[in-house]
Amino acid sequence: MKIWAKTLSGKKSNMELLLEINSLTMDFGGIRALDHLDMQIAKGKIVALIGPNGAGKTTFFNCLTGIYTPSGGELILHTRDQVVQKLNGLKPNQVTKRGLARTFQNIRLFPSMTVLENVMIGHHCRTKAGVLGAVFRGKKTRYEEARIINQSYEILENVGLSSFVNEFAKNLPYGAQRRLEIARALATDPQLLLLDEPAAGMNPQETDELNELILKIRDQGLSIMLIEHDMRLVMSLSEYIFVMDYGKKIAEGAPEKIQNNPAVIKAYLGEDIEDVT
Amino acid sequence: MDYFIELFLSGLTRSSIYALIALGYTMVYGIIGLINFAHGEIYMIGAFTALIVSTVLAIYGFPFFAIVALTVLAAIIWSSAYGYTVEKIAYKPLRNAPRLSPLISAIGMSIFLQNYVLLAQTSDFLPFPALIPEFQFMEPYAHIIGSSDLVILLTTITVMVLLTLLIKYTKTGQAMRATSQDKKMAMLVGINVDKIIGITFIIGSALAAIGGVLIASHIGQINFYIGFIAGIKAFTAAVLGGIGSIPGAFLGSLILGLTESFATGYVSSDYEDVFAFSLLVLILIFRPAGLLGKSSIEKV
Structure with missing residues (x-):
């Protein structure tokens, strides 16, 4: 290196x-x-x-x-x-x-998850809390989760999807699904x-x-x-x-x-x- | 009326055990689309581990509650280790193979584990100690519901709630759902898919181990073959409810357990399987994907 x-x-x-x-x-x-x-x-x-x-x-x-x-x-x-x-x-x-983050030619969202969850999941690779943290929900985990949710809202606002937050991804109009894909990619920082x-x-x-x-x-x-x-x-x-x-x-x-x-x-x-x- | 309630409650106990095992089938199917035929064996290994550990601890004179706690813990850890290892050895190398290959591998694993326990232990039925005590406060109701029935029921309900919370609200649960919906995309958003699959096997095996300990203590004897029968029944329950769906596994188990119990009580115990499987056939005729399963429509 x-x-x-x-x-x-x-x-x-x-x-x-x-x-x-x-x-x-x-x-x-x-x-x-x-x-x-x-x-x-x-x-x-x-x-x-x-x-x-x-x-x-x-x-x-x-x-x-x-x-x-x-x-x-x-x-x-x-x-x-x-x-x-x-x-x-x-x-x-x-x-x-x-x-590196990418989107696909044919949309590949997680259809049965909400818009917010789709973006939150992008943050996964940047968080530290492991399985045990998730189970016992220590202070750190809760703090981290709150931060992820805030950042996800920010990204959704950025791409103009803040009105769809709790909608299932599969129910979004086509153009919005495309933007959600970009939002999810952005969430991986x-x-x-x-x-x-x-x-x-x-x-x-x-x-x-x-x-x-x-x-x-x-x-x-x-x-x-x-x-x-x-x-x-x-x-x-x-x-x-x-x-x-x-x-x-x-x-x-x-x-x-x-x-x-x-x-x-x-x-x-x-x-x-x-x-x- | 008392008889009806008694049958209903014993049906619920059956359902609980089916549910604990069916969850493992359904979770694994949901995430990698594989029917893990070795799952029943994991349940059986849980029961054997419990037998060995509780016997050893009893010899060393541990107090009763310590024995119960350590036994359950040991069964969970040991079974999870088996489940995790089975995945790594028998399924992971076949991740990109045609779907039939891991299925055959699963059947092979099942036969291997059965015979391994047969050789390492014995082919006879072994007596299993009663790990669930007869509670004092249950005495007035003892003619309707036993203490172990109650414990089994409560354990299953607790597990059900915890699992639902885990999948719905934690990061790991979110990753599990994402992985089951689109594995490649899950990788691309940075999820370590292999790790998530491993965790799924561990959770499924832990639930099977709990089921194994509970039912072994309830019935009072085990042998190397119990996993096969229980596995088939739980698998049936999972299919009935819609394999891949967690609420479906509970619903399927409930229906199967109650049907069997009532068939045994009102007709004859010889007919319990006839009724159970007739019901399965009927439901699958009208809802091929199971009660809560999604019929997948291939988009062209």
């Missing part, structure tokens, strides 16, 4: 680095879903990951969050207290503990928030609200990486874009540059239409 910290601090001068992905590879049998990906994600930025369907974007998120164990490469996280940590090989709950198609299925008004929410979260000091097909949202939100196709990174850069990148246009629209656009 120490050695890493040294070598990396040497080249850290250009920007505040949060996550380094070096030559990340993921094989499923004979299929290479991710092919030597290299990415660097800066602190406090909104980064987008785009690409045609099946490009490997969600697989990338799964590798990052410990659901898959990468076949090769390195995931290196620079934590808040300047420690450099390798993420590959960790279990999902350990990755979450180190500061992440450094990097990974959003997998957050605007999928949203109407224009909901998308605008989401846009605002993401900016608000960024302004609170979090980094955000989102997979999204809604190009209007991607171009208006993101400060940096990575483009993937067939498991490879084909381009990266600021939104304006990506919009005019021939390789990107080719990946999205096919070979021959290049001239038209």
Whole structure:
């Protein structure tokens, strides 16, 4: 660990680095879903990951969050207290503990728990009380619980869900469920928030609200990486874009540059239409 | 009328024991979707542990209440250790295997534990000391309800309340519910799912051990096979109430226990199982997921 910290601090001068992905590879049998990906994600930025369907974007998120164990490469996280940590090989709950949180393409809330409970559960990895504490309910446990509930209310207010607190998650309207997923992810106190198609299925008004929410979260000091097909949202939100196709990174850069990148246009629209656009 | 009340109360005692075991089935099913066939054996091991510990303590001349307390404690700890270990050895390696594999593994574990106790102990029925005393104040009612019935009933009600509180209001309970609803997502919000599953097995085994000690003391004898019968009955109760649902386990146990008791009292003890299982078939025809179970509709 120490050695890493040294070598990396040497080249850290250009920007505040949060996550380094070096030559990340993921094989499923004979299929290479991710092919030597290299990415660097800066602190406090909104980064987008785009690409045609099946490009490997969600697989990338799964590798990052410990659901898959990468076949090769390195995931290196620079934590808040300047420690450099390798993420590959960790279990999902350990990755979450180190500061990555995510949402899913298809909503995955805990349907039969209330909105408040869904958020409270996100705080789990940050609390200390164990089973015995829960059973005997000492002063510390009760204090901790009160704090969690307060923080959860705060987060719910932040994402505009405070009117739904005691509702079951499954009874919320679609847009609210999406926001609840984000709220739950925020409750784990992440450094990097990974959003997998957050605007999928949203109407224009909901998308605008989401846009605002993401900016608000960024302004609170979090980094955000989102997979999204809604190009209007991607171009208006993101400060940096990575483009993937067939498991490879084909381009990266600021939104304006990506919009005019021939390789990107080719990946999205096919070979021959290049001239038209 | 007295006869009816007597049957009703003895039915409640049966129900209580079924409930204590059924909870273990239902909690494990709720959290990992596995029918833990070795659960009945955990109950049996609880009873054997109690027999050994209470005998040893009696030899050393411990006072009665110390014997009871230490025996129950030892049975709970020992059974929990078994339950936890069974999970780690037989189920955890198969967590991502098709559902049939852990089921076969569970049946194997059940057979193994039965034969292990058979070899280590004996195949004969062993007398079990009465750990529940005959209370003085119960004497006027002794023709309707015995002291041990009362203790069994009260213990079960206490356990039921505590368990409900644990699951509803504590952090661990919350994590258990989250894990049962979506295991992968639970991991992603930072819950150590393996730990939660371990805790579930420990709680289930502890309840089974309490049931084992109570019923052994009530009936007065045990052998290596008691876990199988009790396990099947409790499993039936859990299915009747809707497996995976904790209130369902209580309701199923109540219905099964009372049916058996009344069938025994008014018809014949030969028919108790006939009535119990006919009821099961009937309920499952009209409510395939059990009384309180959720029929899961697969969304496409």
